[in-house]
Amino acid sequence: MMLGLAAAATFNLVCSGTATTTGSLSSPSSKPWSQTFRIDLDQKRWCDGDCRDTGPIADVSATKLILENKDTNSPGGRITSFTAIDRETGAYQSSLIIKLIHSRPSVDEWKGACTLAPFTGFPKVETKF
Numbered sequence: 001m002m003l004g005l006a007a008a009a010t011f012n013l014v015c016s017g018t019a020t021t022t023g024s025l026s027s028p029s030s031k032p033w034s035q036t037f038r039i040d041l042d043q044k045r046w047c048d049g050d051c052r053d054t055g056p057i058a059d060v061s062a063t064k065l066i067l068e069n070k071d072t073n074s075p076g077g078r079i080t081s082f083t084a085i086d087r088e089t090g091a092y093q094s095s096l097i098i099k100l101i102h103s104r105p106s107v108d109e110w111k112g113a114c115t116l117a118p119f120t121g122f123p124k125v126e127t128k129f
Contacts, residue, residue, distance in 0.1 A: 010119035013037045013085060015092045017112015023105050033110055037067070038120060051123055063087050068094075077101050090114045 016034035037048045045054040046067050059066040067083040077100035085092050092112045099105040 008116070008119075009041045010121075011039055012117040012119055013039060013092075013114040014117050015085075015112055015114040017092060017110060020109045020111075021107070022109075023107045033112070036117070037114075038122060039065070040119070040122070045122070047122060052125065054122055061087075077103075085114050090116075 014034070014036050016032065018030050019033040020028065020030045022028040035048050037046055038051055039046050039057070041057070041060060044057045044060070046057050047054040055068070057065070057067055058069040063086065065085045065087055067085070068081050069083075070079070070081045072079045077098065079099075080097040081095070083092075083094040090113045092110065092114050094110040096108040097105055
């Protein structure tokens with residue numbers, strides 16, 4: 001349960017579950033995964049992992065937090081990525097589908113649950129320009 005999430009403008013989400021890969025050249029596989037996301041609803045930004053880069057939040061509603069919803073076409077194929085968290089239950093779902101021309105699609109899916117944690121901020125990145 002994600003109590004207090006509706007009132008928080010900045011927070012971390014600690015998520016874990018199962019990662020599944022299908023459709024690639026190797027056999028389908030599943031393994032456990034975990035990731036921490038840093039969320040700032042006021043700036044509409046998020047990051048994960050070492051947070052070297054932040055990205056725009058795709059959509060926020062009372063019940064859903066959609067971090068990513070991209071569909072990219074190129075001459076070589078198509079990449080679709082989607083990441084959403086249910087704000088009422090903490091349920092997490094994410095997918096990355098890569099369909100290259102003349103090959104089977106590769107599908108990576110992550111499913112699990114997230115819990116609320118204190119916001120650890122976005123790191124300051126030193127740049128030369």
